[in-house]
Amino acid sequence: MGYKLGEVILSRDTIARRVKELASDIANDAGKDKSLVIVGILTGAAFFLTDLVRELPEELDVRVDFMSVASYGDDTKSSGVVRIFHDLKSSIEGKNVIVVEDIVDSGLTLSHLLELLKSRDPTSLKVCVLLDKYERRKTEVKVDYCGFRIPDKFVVGYGLDCAGMWRHLKDIKYVIEE
């Protein structure tokens, strides 16, 4: 069985417009003289994060850090443990943190990661996702900023991959199994 690219679900222009809106919401909520630590979850969110932070105003004190994680568990049961492949470079204690993720699906990875980050005592901890496959949620995750809610179909592009392929596409497309 192989895969091929299907139709565009979100075009580069639609994504760019929404990224600007999300950055504006984040900046408004942060207010003046605030500092933000934007934590990107590798690898997928790196593409979204770099566009997002460049839409934030110059006056805002913005720091960027990355993490690479995987959650242990299987389809039915999650162990609640996050395995860290690459940790943050700096402490988030007393910081206003926004976790940036490409897509939230079952929600397990993100909810485990948020528990872990909470234990490091940030002043605030928010979540920004580009895509939300809300129909597939297995655990509640509070998403503060959401780009698009999408149906339960596999998508690639703009950082999202299928077995490592198609992250580099400018548009987000469906994948067709053949």
Ligand code: IMP
């Ligand atoms: P979950 O929310 O813990 O189930 O996992 C979210 C992760 O699943 C994301 O970070 C993606 O790596 C992956 N994922 C879920 N749906 C898709 C998709 O449609 N395309 C590409 N990756 C996906």
